[in-house]
Amino acid sequence: xxxxxxxxxxxxxxxxxxxxxxxxxxxxxxxxxxxxxxxxxxxxxxxxxxxxxxxxxxxxxxxxxxxxxxxxxxxxxxxxxxxxxxxxxxxxxxxxxxxxxxxxxxxxxxxxxxxxxxxxxx
Amino acid sequence: xxxxxxxxxxxxxxxxxxxxxxxxxxxxxxxxxxxxxxxxxxxxxxxxxxxxxxxxxxxxxxxxxxxxxxxxxxxxxxxxxxxxxxxxxxxxxxxxxxxxxxxxxxxxxxxxxxxxxxxxxxxxxxxxxxxxxxxxxxxxxxxxxxxxxxxxxxxxxxxxxxxxxxxxxxxxxxxxxxxxxxxxxx
Numbered sequence: 275x276x277x278x279x280x281x282x283x284x285x286x287x288x289x290x291x292x293x294x295x296x297x298x299x300x301x302x303x304x305x306x307x308x309x310x311x312x313x314x315x316x317x318x319x320x321x322x323x324x325x326x327x328x329x330x331x332x333x334x335x336x337x338x339x340x341x342x343x344x345x346x347x348x349x350x351x352x353x354x355x356x357x358x359x360x361x362x363x364x365x366x367x368x369x370x371x372x373x374x375x376x377x378x379x380x381x382x383x384x385x386x387x388x389x390x391x392x393x394x395x396x
Numbered sequence: 397x398x399x400x401x402x403x404x405x406x407x408x409x410x411x412x413x414x415x416x417x418x419x420x421x422x423x424x425x426x427x428x429x430x431x432x433x434x435x436x437x438x439x440x441x442x443x444x445x446x447x448x449x450x451x452x453x454x455x456x457x458x459x460x461x462x463x464x465x466x467x468x469x470x471x472x473x474x475x476x477x478x479x480x481x482x483x484x485x486x487x488x489x490x491x492x493x494x495x496x497x498x499x500x501x502x503x504x505x506x507x508x509x510x511x512x513x514x515x516x517x518x519x520x521x522x523x524x525x526x527x528x529x530x531x532x533x534x535x536x537x538x539x540x541x542x543x544x545x546x547x548x549x550x551x552x553x554x555x556x557x558x559x560x561x562x563x564x565x566x567x568x569x570x571x572x573x574x575x576x577x578x579x580x581x582x
Contacts, residue, residue, distance in 0.1 A: 280562075280566065281544060281545075281548050283562065284545060284548050284549070284559070284562060285548060287556075287558045287559055287562055288548065288549055288550070288552050288559065290558060291552050291556035291557075291558055291559055292552055294556075295552070295556070308521075310405075310409065310517075310521060311409075312406050312467050312470070315397070315402055315405055315406045316397055316402075316406075320402060320405060320510070320513055320514065320517050321513075323517050323520070323521075324513055324516075324517070327516070327520065327555070327560055327564075330555060330557050330560060331557045331560050331561050331564075333557075334557045335557060336556060336557065338555055339553065339555065340520050340555045341520070341521060342517075342520075342521035342522070344409065344413075
């Protein structure tokens with residue numbers, strides 16, 4: 275089975291990732307939550323998630339926690355992405371397509387600047 | 397939903413919500429039988445006969461944010477529109493098995509879509525669950541099991557860039573391998 279062989283490679287990657295994570299400061303930690311209810315998925319949440327993961331890969335961003343949430347009752351705003359950077363407040367973005375996701379990752383997650391125009395008005 | 401893979405992503409959330417610690421997803425494509433069959437088997441808490449009987453009703457849901465649930469009814473309708481079916485068997489305390497089939501050549505059959513993207517999303521979204529994904533195309537099989545990977549990672553999250561690339565490649569290559577030679581009707 276090819277998977278067995280590649281576990282060796284995974285081991286190496288793990289060690290490298292661990293070193294890199296330790297080099298990063300706690301303040302840089304960010305959490306990104308994607309709405310993945312039926313409404314979110316139908317509105318394109320998987321592509322939003324994909325764009326976020328691709329951004330992490332491309333920019334070699336360590337220490338970003340990516341997770342999901344179910345329907346939060348704001349279906350008309352899906353795909354929804356919630357971002358928390360360090361000790362900052364949780365910011366909820368609406369109608370986040372791949373393009374917007376990349377901008378949020380770049381400005382908010384990497385540079386701690388909230389992208390006001392995508393924030394869901396309360 | 398525009399892809400079968402998106403429906404899969406949607407309905408397996410029911411398994412997670414039922415407290416499953418292991419979910420097996422099998423996607424079988426057969427040119428000779430002219431079918432696409434998807435089986436989702438979980439070890440969640442299962443459903444009793446009453447809930448099972450009405451689970452395809454959009455106005456039955458266990459969630460609390462709103463009184464409508466569309467995941468299973470949408471998939472059932474899509475399958476039945478393509479000479480297919482959706483069946484659910486469940487045993488309380490043991491788990492649930494959902495099987496859905498499409499006629500592969502049916503004009504209304506939506507594309508299989510991005511299966512690798514769906515599996516990757518599930519791994520990231522629900523890392524606590526053991527995901528076993530099988531893709532069988534005309535007898536060729538690709539099997540992906542998240543357990544050895546998560547074990548090897550020993551606490552390092554899948555969202556670390558190098559690990560993300562590794563898992564993504566593993567999925568893409570495996571799926572491409574079994575789909576090789578299949579007409580590009582997807």
